């Protein structure tokens with residue numbers, strides 16, 4: 001075997017960052033990831049001293065790495081961390097990643113709260129999929145967002161930290177453009193309207209490609225099962241993801257360039273929307289903030305009860 | 307050479323060369339896998355031969 005030396009210290013490299021034309025060894029790569037994380041936390045002022053951050057923890061690689069990075073940051077900046085896990089009820093998948101979630105929280109002494117589709121909404125995702133033909137992700141996305149926000153409110157968190165990585169963000173940007181939903185982009189980095197019932201979200205892994213998160217987890221010895229959600233197939237996101245990974249391979253740096261142009265576009269759009277009012281009204285059924293008379297979560301639950 | 311893909315052993319006609327070439331022969335994307343050679347993660351431009359123990363792990367999954 002012949003491996004290129006590390007760009008920084010000449011030790012054998014573990015990865016080639018094609019977008020930066022750099023090979024990095026294990027130690028230098030770990031530093032690189034932690035630097036990227038800190039850079040985003042600072043640039044977007046994601047965390048302030050004495051805040052309470054609730055992390056959405058699935059037990060997959062992204063959220064577990066985020067948990068470790070946040071817990072590391074806590075040594076320099078005093079703030080509180082709670083973890084919130086959502087059990088969608090996906091047999092053979094979520095029950096397994098939740099074992100990791102529990103283990104990691106115990107290791108880092110972080111309190112964990114678990115909310116579940118079955119207990120809190122009456123239907124597990126497995127049960128929903130037996131009832132309907134609609135894609136799993138459309139149910140899952142709405143219900144998970146609702147429960148994560150609810151859980152964060154219950155523990156009195158100031159913010160919710162999400163493990164979204166560079167791949168997730170660049171896919172989302174392309175999807176919103178392709179679906180002609182540009183306003184969704186503006187809400188992404190910061191809410192347009194503050195509402196006491198909606199906890200703001202931060203995404204400290206925004207600059208880190210998914211593969212690098214996996215490698216970081218591996219090098220740090222985190223016991224993570226790399227597995228696929230059984231309902232992931234045939235989604236629009238899946239299609240975009242494959243295309244984007246092909247493009248990144250041919251044209252390294254594509255994902256980072258999408259992120260950068262999104263950040264620029266977001267600033268301009270936000271400016272032009274400044275004077276427009278976006279009001280939330282309480283959902284007539286559950287009281288949660290909504291842009292329509294009854295919220296999406298209640299509409300979907302009603303559809304299921306038919 | 308013998309390789310392990312997601313924990314399963316299999317044989318490939320690939321004898322020696324860059325990992326990236328092996329990956330494209332297997333229709334795998336470099337952005338979605340980590341390759342370990344002799345137990346350690348390595349970049350895809352690493353040259354390997356059939357003396358090496360090669361393990362490919364898919365780490366990036368669908369939507």
Ligand SMILES: [Zn+2]
Pocket residue numbers: 006007008009010011024025026027028029
């Ligand atoms: Zn180094």
Ligand SMILES: [Zn+2]
Pocket residue numbers: 283284285286287288294295296297298299
């Ligand atoms: Zn409602």
